[in-house]
Amino acid sequence: MKVLITGGAGFIGSHLAEAYLEQGDSVCIIDNLSTGSMENIEHLKKRPGFKYIIDTIMNESLMNKLVDAADVIFHLAAAVGVRLIVEKPVKTIETNIRGTELILKLASKARKTVMISSTSEVYGKHNGHRFSENDDLVLGPTFKARWSYAASKIVDESLALAYWKETRLPVIIIRLFNTVGPRQTGRYGMVIPRFIHQALTGEPITVYGDGKQTRTFTHVKDAIWAMMRLVERQEAVGEIFNIGGDGEISIETLAQLIKEVLNSPSEIVHIPYEQAYEHGFEDMMRRSPDITKIQNLIGYNPRFTLHDIITDVAEYQRHRVLLDYSSLSRHEALQI
Numbered sequence: 279m280k281v282l283i284t285g286g287a288g289f290i291g292s293h294l295a296e297a298y299l300e301q302g303d304s305v306c307i308i309d310n311l312s313t314g315s316m317e318n319i320e321h322l323k324k325r326p327g328f329k330y331i332i333d334t335i336m337n338e339s340l341m342n343k344l345v346d347a348a349d350v351i352f353h354l355a356a357a358v359g360v361r362l363i364v365e366k367p368v369k370t371i372e373t374n375i376r377g378t379e380l381i382l383k384l385a386s387k388a389r390k391t392v393m394i395s396s397t398s399e400v401y402g403k404h405n406g407h408r409f410s411e412n413d414d415l416v417l418g419p420t421f422k423a424r425w426s427y428a429a430s431k432i433v434d435e436s437l438a439l440a441y442w443k444e445t446r447l448p449v450i451i452i453r454l455f456n457t458v459g460p461r462q463t464g465r466y467g468m469v470i471p472r473f474i475h476q477a478l479t480g481e482p483i484t485v486y487g488d489g490k491q492t493r494t495f496t497h498v499k500d501a502i503w504a505m506m507r508l509v510e511r512q513e514a515v516g517e518i519f520n521i522g523g524d525g526e527i528s529i530e531t532l533a534q535l536i537k538e539v540l541n542s543p544s545e546i547v548h549i550p551y552e553q554a555y556e557h558g559f560e561d562m563m564r565r566s567p568d569i570t571k572i573q574n575l576i577g578y579n580p581r582f583t584l585h586d587i588i589t590d591v592a593e594y595q596r597h598r599v600l601l602d603y604s605s606l607s608r609h610e611a612l613q614i
């Protein structure tokens with residue numbers, strides 16, 4: 279099979295590319311390296327069947343050729359990370375809406391299956407229960423950047439479903455819940471890589487707000503497994519699926535757990551939201567997926583625990599620091 283992955287040098291895309299190459303498929307990725315990196319795909323460059331293109335997905339003539347040559351398209355190119363979204367709202371909205379619009383148009387012309395990656399952010403301000411695909415989506419005001427990001431993803435989903443309804447384009451929508459693993463960077467705000475970096479370097483672990491907000495984390499390998507199974511299923515077409523883990527933890531407890539597992543001397547500090555993001559920033563106090571739908575269709579059950587996630591991310595960060603600063607001792611390297 280010929281797989282096209284937009285955003286393929288990103289954290290999730292590079293894992294997906296690797297998994298398809300491992301099962302003997304050929305993979306073409308396109309990435310503009312805005313949040314992805316060459317480092318993520320370095321180990322794939324020499325693999326037979328792998329092709330990478332550094333360009334924007336807005337290059338229509340190029341995308342036309344790539345879509346034509348593919349059997350299936352995973353559209354992962356998007357602005358990601360709450361920090362990036364708050365700091366670059368124009369780029370976020372434009373990239374997410376225009377990029378998806380173009381991919382759907384080209385896929386429709388070529389009649390190719392497309393998986394559109396959406397996010398648990400679309401559930402917005404619901405608190406108090408596990409989110410299921412049929413729930414109403416309740417967002418805050420548009421002057422808060424976070425909700426505009428959710429709105430941009432809702433437009434993506436709606437457009438994909440409209441293509442399915444009107445033209446029978448085979449689309450599958452996934453809503454990813456806090457996907458974590460090696461190669462994810464904390465630069466755009468993601469909590470686990472940030473806490474692990476802080477724990478390994480002995481810096482304070484920065485819990486935002488009171489730390490009572492909860493999340494359900496998903497190992498990237500579980501997410502990849504689910505994505506690969508979903509595109510094989512005819513019944514998944516025209517549907518939305520939550521992909522997430524099965525445990526729920528508060529951010530405060532997460533900080534303690536990471537400190538404990540990594541045996542770190544870091545102190546845990548609390549930072550007000552307005553200092554961490556911007557004045558008026560709204561967090562989601564609870565976010566956890568109902569995964570019944572995907573369980574019923576493909577037998578999805580998360581195989582990796584939060585402990586696995588922490589040890590895998592920590593191993594990646596240690597290895598990376600040692601590679602970057604191989605001339606220094608491990609202790610010195612971790613101080614950087």
Ligand code: UDP
Nearest residue numbers: 360467468469470472484485486491529561
């Ligand atoms: N968070 C935190 N400290 C950090 C980064 C994030 O306490 O250094 C919190 C953030 O406010 C949120 C949770 O961790 O409540 C998850 O944040 P992340 O950006 O990873 O994902 P989100 O679920 O917000 O998209």
